[in-house]
Amino acid sequence: MKELLTMWRHTRMIILVALTAAVYAAVLIPFKAIPLIPGITEIRVAQIIPPVASLLFGPAAAWGTAIGNLIGDLFGTFGPGSFFGFIGNFFLGFIPYALWGRLGFLSSGQEPAMRNSRQVVEFVAVVLVSAVACAVIIAWGLEVLGLLPFAVLGNIITLNNFIFPAIVGPILLGLLYGRVKRWGLLWTQIMPAEDISTGRGTVGTGLAIVGSFGAYVLGNWISISGGALPFAAGFGQFGDPAVVGKASLVWALAPFMLALLLALFLCRPRTDLAASAERGMAA
Numbered sequence: 001m002k003e004l005l006t007m008w009r010h011t012r013m014i015i016l017v018a019l020t021a022a023v024y025a026a027v028l029i030p031f032k033a034i035p036l037i038p039g040i041t042e043i044r045v046a047q048i049i050p051p052v053a054s055l056l057f058g059p060a061a062a063w064g065t066a067i068g069n070l071i072g073d074l075f076g077t078f079g080p081g082s083f084f085g086f087i088g089n090f091f092l093g094f095i096p097y098a099l100w101g102r103l104g105f106l107s108s109g110q111e112p113a114m115r116n117s118r119q120v121v122e123f124v125a126v127v128l129v130s131a132v133a134c135a136v137i138i139a140w141g142l143e144v145l146g147l148l149p150f151a152v153l154g155n156i157i158t159l160n161n162f163i164f165p166a167i168v169g170p171i172l173l174g175l176l177y178g179r180v181k182r183w184g185l186l187w188t189q190i191m192p193a194e195d196i197s198t199g200r201g202t203v204g205t206g207l208a209i210v211g212s213f214g215a216y217v218l219g220n221w222i223s224i225s226g227g228a229l230p231f232a233a234g235f236g237q238f239g240d241p242a243v244v245g246k247a248s249l250v251w252a253l254a255p256f257m258l259a260l261l262l263a264l265f266l267c268r269p270r271t272d273l274a275a276s277a278e279r280g281m282a283a
Contacts, residue, residue: 001265003187004094006195007059013190016057020064020093021071024049028072044160046072050089051127051165052173054096055112056180058187058269065093084141088134091260092161094267095130095208096123097187101270102205111273113181114174123173124166129212131161133260136215140253143223150249151223154216188271201268208267211259218256222249 007013027046053061069089073082106125108118139154
């Protein structure tokens, strides 16, 4: 988490936050006219941007994605759910750079330049984790608010966040990575080592994966089945099944939401796989 805070010391990182937010919002806004769930979500071709920006700009992409999504919400989908949208999109921009090189046999052991199939496989893997993390946070939040069932929103957001980036993302990143590296604008070229979290990061990676997929599987199961879990039998006035089911889901997924929150503090990016040679002078 350290770099998420220390990045604000560097002028170029702040500019990259603004750039990511502006581009993300600019691509989101035109598609507000093609809603999937009116007032909630729409076709989101812009989802190509967060994972690519994350692997280029690191923590600047996390903040930029969250802010850009909030700006986009102001053009038709702003509401109580925008708070959870901000958090979910923050994870969308955070997880790819934080988990790159941390996925065991799925990791290429190389910088994300998209020069071979192993890097593409790893890219798709980190996109999937980030897509699910974003989806479960927003879907759980809107379930808490009583706006939409988890299974409806969770699955739509997951598909929106995964399909376009998985197909087009490797091509876009392959075109941009070498150029951004030559310009000295990779986040690891801007931020000095002392401003970046260090350590093995195994626990943080595990929490991010378990929190994302655990919430997704259990949330869908409870939501689709109507879901009264035994420990939630006491919830709900006069045994109202809808209220009991909602309480089951909200409380059952709370530990997974906590796991994702802890992942923010415990994930450690692999800067040794990034373009750390000839780091730029911190601005």
